[in-house]
Amino acid sequence: MSSRILLIAAFAVLAALPLIFGTFWINMVINALIFSLAVFSINLLTGFTGLLSFGQAGFVGIGAYTLGVLTKQGTPPLFAGLYGVLLAMLCGFLLGLPAARLKGHYLAIGTLGFGILIYQLLTNSVDITRGPMGLIGIPTGVIDKQTWYLVMLAVCLTLLAALAYIDRYSALGVILKMVRHDEIAAQASGINVFAVKLIAFTVSAGFAGLSGALFAAYARFLTPDLFNEQESFRYMMMAVVGGIGSPLGGFVASLVLTIIPEGLRALGEDNYRLLVYGTMVLFVLWFLPAGIGGLIERQRR
Amino acid sequence: MSVLELSGVSKRFGGLQALSGISLSIAPSEVLGLIGPNGAGKSTLVSCITGVLRIDGGVIRFEHRDIQRLSPHQRARRGIARTFQKVRLADQLTVYENVAAGLASRWFSRASGWSSVFRPLSAKSVGQAVNRALEQVGLGDVSGTVVKSLPFGRRHFVEIARAMVSEPRLLLLDEPATGLTETERERLAMLVKEIGASGCAVILVEHDLELVGYLCQRVTVINQGRHIFTGTPAAAQSDREVIRAYLGMNQLISEGADDARG
Numbered sequence: 001m002s003s004r005i006l007l008i009a010a011f012a013v014l015a016a017l018p019l020i021f022g023t024f025w026i027n028m029v030i031n032a033l034i035f036s037l038a039v040f041s042i043n044l045l046t047g048f049t050g051l052l053s054f055g056q057a058g059f060v061g062i063g064a065y066t067l068g069v070l071t072k073q074g075t076p077p078l079f080a081g082l083y084g085v086l087l088a089m090l091c092g093f094l095l096g097l098p099a100a101r102l103k104g105h106y107l108a109i110g111t112l113g114f115g116i117l118i119y120q121l122l123t124n125s126v127d128i129t130r131g132p133m134g135l136i137g138i139p140t141g142v143i144d145k146q147t148w149y150l151v152m153l154a155v156c157l158t159l160l161a162a163l164a165y166i167d168r169y170s171a172l173g174v175i176l177k178m179v180r181h182d183e184i185a186a187q188a189s190g191i192n193v194f195a196v197k198l199i200a201f202t203v204s205a206g207f208a209g210l211s212g213a214l215f216a217a218y219a220r221f222l223t224p225d226l227f228n229e230q231e232s233f234r235y236m237m238m239a240v241v242g243g244i245g246s247p248l249g250g251f252v253a254s255l256v257l258t259i260i261p262e263g264l265r266a267l268g269e270d271n272y273r274l275l276v277y278g279t280m281v282l283f284v285l286w287f288l289p290a291g292i293g294g295l296i297e298r299q300r301r
Numbered sequence: 302m303s304v305l306e307l308s309g310v311s312k313r314f315g316g317l318q319a320l321s322g323i324s325l326s327i328a329p330s331e332v333l334g335l336i337g338p339n340g341a342g343k344s345t346l347v348s349c350i351t352g353v354l355r356i357d358g359g360v361i362r363f364e365h366r367d368i369q370r371l372s373p374h375q376r377a378r379r380g381i382a383r384t385f386q387k388v389r390l391a392d393q394l395t396v397y398e399n400v401a402a403g404l405a406s407r408w409f410s411r412a413s414g415w416s417s418v419f420r421p422l423s424a425k426s427v428g429q430a431v432n433r434a435l436e437q438v439g440l441g442d443v444s445g446t447v448v449k450s451l452p453f454g455r456r457h458f459v460e461i462a463r464a465m466v467s468e469p470r471l472l473l474l475d476e477p478a479t480g481l482t483e484t485e486r487e488r489l490a491m492l493v494k495e496i497g498a499s500g501c502a503v504i505l506v507e508h509d510l511e512l513v514g515y516l517c518q519r520v521t522v523i524n525q526g527r528h529i530f531t532g533t534p535a536a537a538q539s540d541r542e543v544i545r546a547y548l549g550m551n552q553l554i555s556e557g558a559d560d561a562r563g
Contacts, residue, residue: 171401171408171427172418174394178402181391188351188385189463190377190406 014153018146025259026145030218032258033152037211038235039242039250040159045204046236047245048167050180051197052108054232055095055115059088059205061122061227063212068135068222069128077140077217084213085206091118092205093198100197115232122224134223138216148218155214156251159207163247176200241284246293253292257281303328304471304502305350310359312345312526319345320526322359329470332493332503334513334520334534338546342526343506344386347473350504351383352376364470378406382469384460386476386506390448396459397444398422400431403463434466438492454485461492471502478509490515510534522546 018026038060045051066084071077095114102110122129129135166173175196178186183193216222242253260280264273288295303326312320320342327333337343348354350361352373361368368376382403390399401422408417420427435441438458443451448459457477464472474493478486486509493516497503507513513520514534522530522537524546530537537543 169421169423170418171404171420171422171424174398174402174422175405175408175418177391177394177398178405181394182389184353184373185385185389185391186402186405187353187373188377188383188389189403190374190409190467191402192372192374192409 011157015150018149023145026149028258028262029255030145030148030152031215032255033149033156034211034215034218035235035238035258036156036251036254037159037214038208039238039254040163040247041204041207041211042235042239043163043242043245043247043250044207045200046239047243047247047250048173048176048180049197049200051099051200052104053111053204054108054229054236055111055113055118056204056208056235057227057229057231058115058118059092059208060212060215060231060235061118061224062088062091062205063209064216064222064227065122065129065135065212066209067140067213067216068138071139072135072137081210081213081217084216085209088209088212089202089206092208093202095205096198096201100194100201112229112232115227115229119224119228122227129222129224132224134221136221138220138222140217140220152214155210160247160251167245167247237281241281241291243288243291243293243296246291246296248296249291249293252296256292304364305504306360306362306365307350308360308362310346310349310361311357312342312349312354313357318526320349320356320523323523323526323528324359325521325528325531327471327502327504329500329502330497331518332497332505332516334517335504335506335523336508336510336513336520337523340525341523343523344475345526346523347383347475347504347506350473351381374406374409377467378409380406380467380470381473382406382464382467382471383473384457384464384475384477386479388453388456388460390456390459390463392447392449394448395444396435396440396446396448396451396462397431399448399459400434400444400462400466401427403434403466404430406467430466431462434462437465437495438462439488454481457481457485457489458492465496465501469501471504472496473504473506475506476508477505478507478512486512 017029038056041056041059042053045053063084066087067077067080070080070083075083095111099107099110123131125131175191178189178191179193179196186193238254238257239250241257242249242251261273261277264276284291290297306326308324310320310323311318323346325333335343335346345354349356352371352375356369363376363379363381368379371379391402404427432441432444435444438461440455440458440462443455448456451459461477477489481489490512493503493505505513505516517534519531520534520537521528522543529542529546530540532540
């Protein structure tokens with residue numbers, strides 16, 4: 001009961017944040033919230049189902065560029081966003097067809113290759129994406145940051161709750177985790193492992209695509225560099241620091257890991273801050289191998 | 302009337318003929334012992350029945366239907382459940398969650414529809430089935446325990462509960478007595494009897510021949526991939542080919558059978 005009150009209090013504080021901080025910080029938190037959707041996509045795919053993916057930025061890019069390109073051609077942003085999510089899911093499905101048969105390093109390399117492929121496509125399809133020149137002035141309208149913040153918070157918390165439900169309480173959660181732990185035992189229990197993996201790829205790509213579409217709508221400016229493999233690694237790092245199977249941990253980690261590097265700018269503009277940042281991440285993993293989610297779990301017990 | 306019928310089943314791995322022309326059948330409620338020396342092909346046969354391996358020749362019929370083309374999960378949904386020689390459980394999940402996973406073969410059956418996977422694990426239909434299975438194997442008290450913290454012997458019973466929760470018509474037990482204490486072995490023997498009595502056919506692959514002699518009316522002996530004997534455990538001891546293949550084993554069987562009678 002007390003934890004529930006604590007949770008409500010935390011949400012109240014989160015919702016009131018824009019009143020306290022200035023535009024700079026709100027901007028950053030909105031970005032972090034958008035990132036957290038991509039982190040959720042890793043929680044679902046890698047955390048629950050055990051499929052390592054280093055190509056999530058590719059799906060984010062597909063969602064973002066679909067919205068960007070279509071709205072510039074006159075599609076209403078809401079539909080463009082929907083198409084972005086659907087296209088990302090279709091790509092997730094198509095990638096899943098071969099990738100669901102791969103394991104371990106092979107899967108990691110396969111998905112990494114997919115991410116690089118999408119990045120190259122975005123860079124070189126100059127006719128459509130304007131390539132490295134970037135897609136500027138995406139006409140999604142100017143919405144004030146407070147509203148954006150509250151919308152993003154609502155989207156993130158809804159998806160967070162859905163994932164937490166699946167993880168903890170639903171039959172589906174057990175099915176996904178069975179596939180992660182032991183495919184042979186999962187099959188013997190009547191689980192179609194291949195289908196489960198394919199669905200996990202598809203839905204996870206949808207989350208990442210949504211993250212991208214929201215980013216495009218918010219930033220109204222895209223370049224391919226925002227979706228290269230380094231971004232995939234960043235999402236993966238956020239998920240790992242958050243605790244790979246914990247969406248709540250991933251949510252906290254994406255906020256913390258976005259805000260801290262900016263806060264460290266107080267140390268000066270040179271690269272010392274990255275050193276401090278890297279050391280902090282190392283220490284988190286050293287003392288909390290199960291990430292922030294593991295810490296939350298320990299407090300709960 | 303048989304649940305499972307194998308005729309002329311063959312399996313080859315490259316140059317090695319792992320199974321050649323195995324035929325056997327098992328009736329509802331029957332507990333069939335499957336024995337043979339190491340490397341005889343027992344595990345290969347189990348894998349062929351459950352669909353992990355595809356056979357090269359012969360026919361496998363389950364409830365009078367040819368199941369050769371079905372994949373392992375489809376066979377599980379039809380009612381073939383199994384346990385593993387080396388326990389395969391999700392260590393970080395609770396006993397309850399592991400057993401609930403066994404219900405997947407029902408969740409994915411056509412009757413229940415896919416939407417049933419979104420229902421909560423605590424739903425009545427799930428809870429009743431899981432708790433019944435846990436009671437049956439004597440693990441009702443540890444349903445909330447994480448498997449990792451259970452003693453090894455009890456994990457075998459979690460696997461049996463996971464297999465039984467979907468109410469299969471055929472249960473394959475792959476060396477279930479390995480690593481069990483004396484008390485647990487007795488518990489296992491009682492449990493297998495109960496499962497048989499409930500109408501489920503059981504194929505028991507086991508090295509513990511005393512247990513086989515006690516539980517099985519019939520045993521099938523295979524050696525080097527060939528079927529060499531099917532009959533009562535007592536008759537196996539006097540079969541010359543069995544003695545030749547498996548020197549000394551017949552003695553153990555007779556002792557087991559005598560214990561059971563005495």
